[in-house]
Amino acid sequence: MKTRWRKVKGHTSIDNALYGPRDGAPGLFSNKVRINYVQHGVPLFVLVWRDGEEYGYVAKPDASESTGVTVREIPVDQLLRYEESGEAPITELQSFFVSAAKSAEESPSVAEQAKVLPVEEFVAEEGGFVLAVHIERERDSALAAMKKRAVLAALGYLRCEACDFDFSEVYGEIGEGFCEVHHIRPLSERDVAEGTGLEDLAVLCSNCHSIIHRTSPLWTVLDLRAHLAHVRWSRLNDAVAR
Known part of the structure; x- marks a missing residue:
């Protein structure tokens, strides 16, 4: 060039x-x-x-x-x-074409990870039954399903809008049609029930969806995508420098 x-x-x-x-x-x-x-x-x-x-x-x-x-x-x-x-x-x-995740060959095996984990005598009691009462904001699961169908019809795939992860590409049949649907404006910011359209939703993988909700103030999907691009670029630059 x-x-x-x-x-x-x-x-x-x-x-x-x-x-x-x-x-x-x-x-x-x-x-x-x-x-x-x-x-x-x-x-x-x-x-x-x-x-x-x-x-x-x-x-x-x-x-x-x-x-x-x-x-x-x-x-x-x-x-x-x-x-x-x-x-x-x-x-x-x-x-932009390099996966942020390391390949399986590069990642330590479960056995290798276990070698470096501290050995402590600790047992937690789990599995019992408790009665819990929660107040939750209403969500319409049909809206999430409609968003998935609309994206599939338009693009032919469900790919995370932040990192491009596609569950069906990685997991095959078991990942077909799977993704999480993110409210661009969090429901927690609403004082009363409001209308939500498909344009108010974004397709995210589980990791990106969890991470974006850890940010404060909440990142946009574009913010998260730009962050991931920067991380990938920095890693690639470091690899080239070595």
Whole structure:
């Protein structure tokens, strides 16, 4: 790659820019676009966004995909920062495709973890019955189910909007249709019952849903996604430095 940033306009749609076999990202990666590849070098990534939208996309070549590319969704604010600086760090772009979780090969086994756990004589009594009375805020489980169906119908998958985790990809059939549905504005902030629409909900994995509710003031899904992108980028930079 010789040219670090080359901006173009005029695509008929986001899909055309991302998946167009001739003038989109696949065409660019396969040398079908009418540019001077000798002058500009081999393209590594394509960044696509629509002005005014909250999210944009970064694509990289992937021969294992039928479209010829793998695409990740990232905040438009991040893309606009790249545009302002006139370049996008390669390690940072690559970080969007790196899972935040370590692979099973890298993670210590249960037996290995047990070796470093302190051995203490402690037994807790559990499993008995107690009577408990709670006051809970009303939730409509049908709304969460409707959100899942709407996302599946539109995208064909349920993927965490913060970290891109897809339960079906990792767990197979047992993970099909599973995710958690997050209220963008917490119910705890409501003094009385209010209407909730599908646009007021977000799809999150269990980890991200738990973590986002540990933040105060509550992070937005975009905040959490940006945080994860930063962590991935920092880890990748550290790995490259080593």
